Amino acid sequence: MTRVESLEAPLVVGAGVAGLSVALGLERAVVITSKEMGSTWWAQGGIAAAVSADDSPGAHAADTVAVAGGLAVEDAVAALTGGGPEAIARLIEMGAQFDRDDDGALVLSREGGHHARRVVHADGDATGAEVMRALNAAVDTADTVEMLEGRVVDLARHDDRVVGVVTADGKKRVVYTAPAVIMATGGAGRMYSHTTNPSGVTGEGIMMAGRAGARLADLEFVQFHPTALNAGKDPMPLLTEALRGEGAKLVDAAGRRFMDRYHPMAELAPRDIVARAIFWQYDRGSSAYLDGRSIVNFHERFPTVTAHALSVGLDPSEDLLPVSPAAHYYMGGIDADPSGRTSVPGLWAVGECSSTGVHGANRLASNSLLEGLVFGAKVAHDVDSTPRPAPIGPVEVPGDSLDLPVLSGPVIEDLRQVMWDRVGLIRTGSGLWEARNSLVDMEPILGRTIAGRNAVNLGLLMTMAALRRSESRGGHYRADYPEEDPKQAMRALVVPGATPAERVR
Ligand SMILES: Cc1cc2nc3c(=O)[nH]c(=O)nc-3n(C[C@H](O)[C@H](O)[C@H](O)COP(=O)(O)OP(=O)(O)OC[C@H]3O[C@@H](n4cnc5c(N)ncnc54)[C@H](O)[C@@H]3O)c2cc1C
Numbered sequence: 001m002t003r004v005e006s007l008e009a010p011l012v013v014g015a016g017v018a019g020l021s022v023a024l025g026l027e028r029a030v031v032i033t034s035k036e037m038g039s040t041w042w043a044q045g046g047i048a049a050a051v052s053a054d055d056s057p058g059a060h061a062a063d064t065v066a067v068a069g070g071l072a073v074e075d076a077v078a079a080l081t082g083g084g085p086e087a088i089a090r091l092i093e094m095g096a097q098f099d100r101d102d103d104g105a106l107v108l109s110r111e112g113g114h115h116a117r118r119v120v121h122a123d124g125d126a127t128g129a130e131v132m133r134a135l136n137a138a139v140d141t142a143d144t145v146e147m148l149e150g151r152v153v154d155l156a157r158h159d160d161r162v163v164g165v166v167t168a169d170g171k172k173r174v175v176y177t178a179p180a181v182i183m184a185t186g187g188a189g190r191m192y193s194h195t196t197n198p199s200g201v202t203g204e205g206i207m208m209a210g211r212a213g214a215r216l217a218d219l220e221f222v223q224f225h226p227t228a229l230n231a232g233k234d235p236m237p238l239l240t241e242a243l244r245g246e247g248a249k250l251v252d253a254a255g256r257r258f259m260d261r262y263h264p265m266a267e268l269a270p271r272d273i274v275a276r277a278i279f280w281q282y283d284r285g286s287s288a289y290l291d292g293r294s295i296v297n298f299h300e301r302f303p304t305v306t307a308h309a310l311s312v313g314l315d316p317s318e319d320l321l322p323v324s325p326a327a328h329y330y331m332g333g334i335d336a337d338p339s340g341r342t343s344v345p346g347l348w349a350v351g352e353c354s355s356t357g358v359h360g361a362n363r364l365a366s367n368s369l370l371e372g373l374v375f376g377a378k379v380a381h382d383v384d385s386t387p388r389p390a391p392i393g394p395v396e397v398p399g400d401s402l403d404l405p406v407l408s409g410p411v412i413e414d415l416r417q418v419m420w421d422r423v424g425l426i427r428t429g430s431g432l433w434e435a436r437n438s439l440v441d442m443e444p445i446l447g448r449t450i451a452g453r454n455a456v457n458l459g460l461l462m463t464m465a466a467l468r469r470s471e472s473r474g475g476h477y478r479a480d481y482p483e484e485d486p487k488q489a490m491r492a493l494v495v496p497g498a499t500p501a502e503r504v505r
Pocket of ligand 1 (some may be wrong): 014015016017018019032033034035036037038039040041042043044045046047048096127128150151153185186187196197198200201203204205213238328329348351353365366367368370372424467
């Protein structure tokens, strides 16, 4: 028997920067989130925003578009960068403590692809934790937001409308109906064996929307961060881009720099170019290290990186740090506009699970916390100004989400390895077909649980999207088609089709 509970307020799924920003902007909200913390807590480098006198939202927009491989949706970019200064001011008002100089001015870093110092940060490299501390404190004092804990496993529908979610606790299922559902479930980095993303960031929200018939976009575009600490940990600790902004160099084992061979901006080239350069170092039998020894007061300025390095016996002020690329950010996701509207009535999406085209084929560093803050506020406004639907009739949910166990077994690790080997940084047509066939072989076992089913289906969608794009662009690199093809300069949209649903018993 499945319990059905009716909520009067809009329901936000996920409590990272995007979900909490929506919740705080709504007149009333219920937030439901699983125990996993999501990526925001881990964000290091900061939030990009044109807050200095010699910068402007227009210059920030130009940098965002320049790295986006020709696919940035320019209206969305203008909305993002235009909302930056206000979003920072709002966070400061909530109590966020950003790093400041002796005169009290915000200290701004520069990161790859940015032509100005515009990255606001906290505690050196612990920006995400400070953002979450401030947002959670605001939620605690707001009497408009109710927090619930629960693992959402699917969306509930009535006709072609999303009318709620299904949560699972062991075998128990609860259906929550709500006047609007806002997905803010984060990215999909855990689809890869090499990732900076913490557990739980598996793309589940994207697949739930797809199962409800929502249009998905840009599924082939994964951003691989160039510098994760290559010391056998999962997730791989991130060595923030700000290190290179502050002068850290990429070198081989002999201490020779190599990035100037690949791009005029050398270590500050766009992420995809730096990531592939490091990959090719290994491919040629060489290696790659980050040399941050010239950074003054390293330990004080980068305490998170220092702690990660010391935990594997390396001192970043004295040692070279071995680096590898790792899956880091997903440009693909639920097709949405900056107000979060998706192709399905009743369903909004925001943050890393959404794909608004604001990052095009490649995200500019430190634009995603900003996206959660700026678009989160827009979504709240849109949801509150959308007329509430009439009371709904019977609720329908795909039967397998009511019956299957939630968690998957060890085969998921095989899937993550296949995705890294064949759908990773360097792709080829034959490798992608191999990946597709391996995933199809895994499907009978993975399909026995909700997590496995979602992972294998998302893996297949990502693989087929990568196969269809026979060119290289942004985060998607095909060794068999290494050039951009102007004829393919468009976003790719997919409608997986709603999974048949049955009336909740
Ligand atoms: C190591 C690291 C460093 C980064 N550094 C930066 C940076 O410096 N600047 C920057 O702009 N970006 C950075 N990023 C990217 C940025 O952190 C993310 O893009 C952003 O935080 C995503 O926010 P979100 O709210 O969309 O998702 P998340 O913060 O991932 O939150 C997702 C939420 O959804 C919940 N959830 C997920 N699935 C379910 C489910 N099935 N049921 C219920 N709840 C669910 C989770 O519990 C979580 O609360 C970094 C990412 C990583 C991993």
